[in-house]
Amino acid sequence: MNKVLMLGNEAVARGLWEAGVNVISSYPGTPSTEITEFAAKYDDMYSEWAPNEKVAFEVAFGASMGGARSFCAMKHVGLNVAADPLYTASYIGATGGMVCAVADDPGMHSSQNEQDSRHHAIASKTPMLEPSDSAECRDFAVMAYELSERFGTPFLLRLSTRVSHARSIVELGERKDVPVKEYKKDVMARVMMPAMARPAHERVEKRLAEMTEFANKEAVELGINTVEMNNTEIGIICSGASYTYAHEAMGENASYLKIGMVNPLPTTLIEDFASKVDKVIVIEELDPIIEMQCIRLGVKVTGKEKFSVLGEFSHKTVEEALTDTEKEFLSLDEDIPARPPVLCAGCPHRGLYYALKGMGLYVSGDIGCYTLGAQAPLAMMDSCVCMGASVSGLHGYNLARGEEAAEKSVAVIGDSTFIHSGITGIIDIAYNKGFSTVIVLDNSITGMTGHQNNPANGLTIKNDPTVSVDLEALAKAVGFENVRVVDPFDIEGTKAAVREELSKKAPSLIISRRPCALLKTVRHAAPVRINSDKCIGCKACLNVGCPALSFTKRENGKPLALIDNTQCVGCGVCASACKFGAIEKGE
Amino acid sequence: MEVKNILIVGVGGQGTLLASKLMGKCFLQQGFDVKVSEVHGMSQRGGSVVTYVRYGEKVYSPVIEKGEADIIISFEQLESARWLPWLKKDGVLISSTQEIDPMPVIMGKAEYPENILGKIEDKGVKLVCIDALEKALEAGTAKCANIVLLGAAARFLGTDRDMWLEIIKSTVPPKTVETNLKAFDLGFNG
Numbered sequence: 001m002n003k004v005l006m007l008g009n010e011a012v013a014r015g016l017w018e019a020g021v022n023v024i025s026s027y028p029g030t031p032s033t034e035i036t037e038f039a040a041k042y043d044d045m046y047s048e049w050a051p052n053e054k055v056a057f058e059v060a061f062g063a064s065m066g067g068a069r070s071f072c073a074m075k076h077v078g079l080n081v082a083a084d085p086l087y088t089a090s091y092i093g094a095t096g097g098m099v100c101a102v103a104d105d106p107g108m109h110s111s112q113n114e115q116d117s118r119h120h121a122i123a124s125k126t127p128m129l130e131p132s133d134s135a136e137c138r139d140f141a142v143m144a145y146e147l148s149e150r151f152g153t154p155f156l157l158r159l160s161t162r163v164s165h166a167r168s169i170v171e172l173g174e175r176k177d178v179p180v181k182e183y184k185k186d187v188m189a190r191v192m193m194p195a196m197a198r199p200a201h202e203r204v205e206k207r208l209a210e211m212t213e214f215a216n217k218e219a220v221e222l223g224i225n226t227v228e229m230n231n232t233e234i235g236i237i238c239s240g241a242s243y244t245y246a247h248e249a250m251g252e253n254a255s256y257l258k259i260g261m262v263n264p265l266p267t268t269l270i271e272d273f274a275s276k277v278d279k280v281i282v283i284e285e286l287d288p289i290i291e292m293q294c295i296r297l298g299v300k301v302t303g304k305e306k307f308s309v310l311g312e313f314s315h316k317t318v319e320e321a322l323t324d325t326e327k328e329f330l331s332l333d334e335d336i337p338a339r340p341p342v343l344c345a346g347c348p349h350r351g352l353y354y355a356l357k358g359m360g361l362y363v364s365g366d367i368g369c370y371t372l373g374a375q376a377p378l379a380m381m382d383s384c385v386c387m388g389a390s391v392s393g394l395h396g397y398n399l400a401r402g403e404e405a406a407e408k409s410v411a412v413i414g415d416s417t418f419i420h421s422g423i424t425g426i427i428d429i430a431y432n433k434g435f436s437t438v439i440v441l442d443n444s445i446t447g448m449t450g451h452q453n454n455p456a457n458g459l460t461i462k463n464d465p466t467v468s469v470d471l472e473a474l475a476k477a478v479g480f481e482n483v484r485v486v487d488p489f490d491i492e493g494t495k496a497a498v499r500e501e502l503s504k505k506a507p508s509l510i511i512s513r514r515p516c517a518l519l520k521t522v523r524h525a526a527p528v529r530i531n532s533d534k535c536i537g538c539k540a541c542l543n544v545g546c547p548a549l550s551f552t553k554r555e556n557g558k559p560l561a562l563i564d565n566t567q568c569v570g571c572g573v574c575a576s577a578c579k580f581g582a583i584e585k586g587e
Numbered sequence: 588m589e590v591k592n593i594l595i596v597g598v599g600g601q602g603t604l605l606a607s608k609l610m611g612k613c614f615l616q617q618g619f620d621v622k623v624s625e626v627h628g629m630s631q632r633g634g635s636v637v638t639y640v641r642y643g644e645k646v647y648s649p650v651i652e653k654g655e656a657d658i659i660i661s662f663e664q665l666e667s668a669r670w671l672p673w674l675k676k677d678g679v680l681i682s683s684t685q686e687i688d689p690m691p692v693i694m695g696k697a698e699y700p701e702n703i704l705g706k707i708e709d710k711g712v713k714l715v716c717i718d719a720l721e722k723a724l725e726a727g728t729a730k731c732a733n734i735v736l737l738g739a740a741a742r743f744l745g746t747d748r749d750m751w752l753e754i755i756k757s758t759v760p761p762k763t764v765e766t767n768l769k770a771f772d773l774g775f776n777g
Contacts, residue, residue: 005611005621030627109626133622133649166649167611167623241649248648316652327654329672330710336669337697339689341599341634372632377694450627542694547633550693564687566720566729 015141020178029075067181107312235277346517351488391425430479525570526586590643597662602733738774
């Protein structure tokens with residue numbers, strides 16, 4: 001049996017393998033990460049984690065110019081980082097087939113914004129395919145390589161959380177061996193100086209017109225764009241996950257134009273479909289891209305007036321907008337406390353934040369697990385923008401507010417995020433004689449995306465040993481004279497180090513170093529114990545915000561700290577918070 | 588066949604993903620169309636998590652909405668209360684009796700409701716309570732509470748026990764097979 005249940009991301013990886021891809025370079029980002037993790041399991045494809053998405057895209061594009069089929073993956077905001085090479089790669093075009101997967105996150109399950117990556121496809125004039133389930137993830141990935149080479153352009157493959165992270169059935173094929181193409185020097189086509197870029201732009205416009213023709217006819221024959229005629233009172237135009245919601249809600253009560261190629265859009269196909277139905281509804285998550293195209297074509301549609309630009313849809317969204325179905329449901333007449341995500345028990349970030357607490361600092365934050373420290377009770381973050389912005393943003397904050405502010409402010413940035421785009425920030429601080437103090441939270445892994453190796457932890461994507469970035473030497477090399485390492489579980493030591501560095505009229509880099517508590521290589525201590533004679537029930541220990549620590553009642557009704565032994569890993573940060581010595585080492 | 592909906596809910600880190608993966612495999616082997624929708628990323632860090640499992644002749648939407656779940660498998664009492672509205676009338680709720688305080692409760696900003704499962708039963712819900720954590724410890728490790736709950740749910744899915752055992756054997760790491768099989772039976776035999 002060659003039918004298997006696969007995550008959408010796993011199916012993309014399978015498609016890459018079957019398409020004969022040779023070179024893969026990505027930076028992790030939810031919901032795109034697993035594509036490259038699964039791809040790395042195939043030994044006949046080269047795969048790597050790059051320091052950031054720009055590098056990943058450029059590696060993949062370089063491989064395409066070198067004649068190989070290549071791939072890179074990133075989340076929607078990652079494509080902003082890779083946008084620079086994307087726009088010019090579109091001018092140069094692909095030699096070996098190239099696909100860049102970009103995973104949007106409608107509803108922001110794990111993201112800082114909800115941008116629609118189709119805008120990048122339109123603006124960079126790059127064709128974009130959008131699968132709606134795992135089978136199409138595989139199929140579209142395979143087809144994208146044929147089309148990339150035929151039209152001579154990189155392809156974007158747009159995914160979203162409910163496609164990337166849903167399992168459905170995939171029929172497997174075999175790997176096709178695609179030899180690396182012979183290299184031919186072509187300065188006019190590949191060196192983008194004004195004289196070469198002007199004709200390149202003309203080629204891009206011509207290609208877009210050809211691809212629109214392709215979208216109208218051949219894409220239908222290939223099953224990329226599909227028309228399903230049922231009841232013709234309502235005609236729904238949709239793509240990706242929205243198609244699954246629309247079909248679930250409406251079944252055969254509507255006809256469907258499912259668009260698998262979302263850029264360029266199939267103009268005559270849309271007009272033809274619209275002419276066969278009484279009313280056209282466009283169902284698309286996020287921005288009105290298909291709707292605007294319909295309006296341009298003079299096709300009257302209902303779109304964003306019924307379907308929000310905000311958040312994620314489901315079949316219920318469609319039912320509520322288009323039918324009068326109502327489902328009964330039960331609920332308890334109770335206030336149900338929210339359960340927000342928290343730093344794990346034993347997380348080294350907790351120690352660092354607890355040490356910073358009470359120092360009255362402005363904390364310029366960044367993207368990663370440690371962003372969770374923004375929430376109560378730690379509440380140790382003032383801002384979080386994008387990868388790397390903690391460092392450069394702190395420099396700006398201190399320029400605005402002066403030297404005194406620099407004595408009361410720090411940036412916090414994880415090891416992987418620092419490599420991604422914190423390094424240029426510290427160069428800016430040193431070069432421009434800033435005084436800022438930057439803390440790198442080095443937990444030896446890219447955490448939030450589910451444990452990927454990175455250039456600072458000495459392991460490749462395949463867990464092979466390799467060189468690791470020497471953060472201390474790096475900071476010194478760019479001009480930071482004050483560089484030191486602290487153990488975030490040593491609260492007093494960390495506090496003292498931060499105070500000392502803040503008082504210096506020079507830039508400082510503090511590395512808060514301790515591996516992620518979830519790493520298999522980390523050995524944990526026994527759970528801590530509460531000495532009930534010493535615990536006075538003051539609840540000061542709750543300020544560390546540990547999920548393994550709560551309070552219970554004694555027989556006399558007075559509060560007593562309680563350790564959840566299934567969660568506690570004995571890090572002892574809570575013991576630092578107890579003035580009465582009531583939290584003791586376990587055995 | 589009408590599409591069947593199973594909701595698996597719990598706290599990030601409790602192992603809901605493995606349970607849904609095993610279920611998906613099981614329905615695939617029985618020749619159904621299957622979709623399993625998971626949550627990765629931020630909520631995995633101790634937040635409220637949900638996985639949707641849907642199977643039938645043809646499944647379109649990967650998600651389940653309020654009033655649609657035939658079975659809810661809940662790894663924690665508060666999550667049973669949170670996701671109760673997703674249960675279909677006449678649906679079955681299989682709930683672990685485990686309680687895990689969320690941060691607002693730990694901080695004293697909210698109270699963990701009392702007697703949740705009793706109140707749910709009072710609503711006339713078909714409820715199966717199981718001390719999955721205790722049974723998991725009996726099997727060998729707290730980590731296999733997910734498989735205990737899977738075993739408890741398997742009784743309502745009409746699937747052959749041997750088929751489940753084979754799927755577990757072929758999915759979990761070799762070292763953990765014995766513990767997981769034991770956990771499954773502890774749940775299955777109630």
